[in-house]
Amino acid sequence: MGVLDPIVELARGLWITLKSIGEKPVTFQYPEEKRPVRPRYRGRHVLKRYDNGLEKCIGCSLCAAACPSDAIFVEASENTDEKRFSPGERYASTYEINMLRCIFCGYCEDACPTEAIILGDNYELSYTSRRAAIYTKDMLLEPVASPDLLTPQKVEPGKYNRRSVPEMQDPRD
């Protein structure tokens, strides 16, 4: 151990902090520049659709049953061929999530038999009243590419029956 070791050590500490001035800042200038979220990030819920525009949600309320904080409210109605929302027998005529209650645990995702509800990548949730904290179905539903994919759709009778909800795939990510 040299005599000047303590001074060298103090100076090394100072040198490390001085060096870091030249480094690139890690800051993201948030509103202008957004960091992409991780693939399995649990942000705001999205109600998914099939490619033909029909909603995946069949109004079974399993998500509401699975929800530990009781944030989801689902009311189901019968589909008809005149006004068809989902390929199954029923669809969610009301779908509300209270974002003040939601803890973003993702149990609704796991419970959903049709992969209709997915926790997306949107974390910019802000509201100014309790009423505005309740996200309704039209806010959660995935947007469509063209207006003729919107629900309700008019389909020819017999195209969809109670077996027409596709099998679930295993998650890939």
Place this chain on the structure above:
Amino acid sequence: MITDWTLWLEWFIKSLILIFALLGGFAYLTWYERRALARIQTRIGPNRAGPFGLLQPIADAVKLVFKEELTPAKAFKPVFFLAPILTVVPSIIIAAVIPWGRSINLFGREITLYLADINVGILYFMSIAAISVYGIVLAGWSSNSKYAMLGGLRATAQMLSYELSLGISLVPVILLANSMSMIEIVEAQNPVWFILIQPVGAVIFWIATLAEVNRAPFDMPEAEQELTAGYHSEYSGMKFALFFMAEYQKMIIVCAVLAVFYFGGYLGPGIDRFPLLGPVYMFLKIVVLLFGMIWVRATWPRIRYDRLMSFGWKVMVPLSLAIVFITATGILLADQFNNDIWLLTIPVASIIVGVIPVVTIYRAIRRLSYGRA
């Protein structure tokens, strides 16, 4: 009579400029510190209000002015109100003796670039600096809060301990300049800055001022983790702003004083031809020294309180006494042999003496930490 009147006016204007410079300096020192700290921590720092965040201090000031002021129910109100004033006033009037340059000719008048040339400038600095501890301890006591009380007590003990070595570390400067006036001290450094003759004295002064203005690593009186905000825990709004102001103004002042005592004050190339360069040199030196303070804050952790006290009493005071002795001996030798080369004994002997405590402390800490393991 007419000369009297203009003299008063000159003093008044110079005081106003000084006060506004200090206020502006305080505001932009907070910006400077936040930006510098951010860069050291590889962040960006405030950059939203105005270009490079330059309007951030104004936004902060507006926020502080309009904040609600809370007075604790059981506080001792007169002292509670007086304490911030007692802290901020010394931090402003201390600037009166700091020389910013020689003198300039303006409107056919000789205008000196300092407010007052007191022949005991160092004593003035020491005594006013000592007053500011009252504001802090009274703030801590009158808040009627445990944290504030402990912060105030810590501040008292710390400032008393380090003021001693602060004062003694100025004796070499007085000896070398053969004067206590700030102007003559600066002029005495004309060929050689005092830091080259007495480097250990400058380091002791620097450490003691860090403790004196409660800066990291000696920020025990306002240690966030232990005492929330220390002596100003119970203050908010404008009263808190006054404490904040006093702290940053004291930072500026001690850096200015350090520049005057050890870094040649307003001296620099071309100062003889352009006296207006004096304030510029002072400003640059202060900015560099302030960066040192920020740098130290960003690097070293807070010292433990018992170590702070034993460092102050067992290391700083004896060391500063030793360098006074060495400086006096060196000056005597130079006088005796009528040769300034003997002044070289001062830095050599001081550095040797200064290395001894560093090594001893290091060994002692190592022994302690290995002994425990």
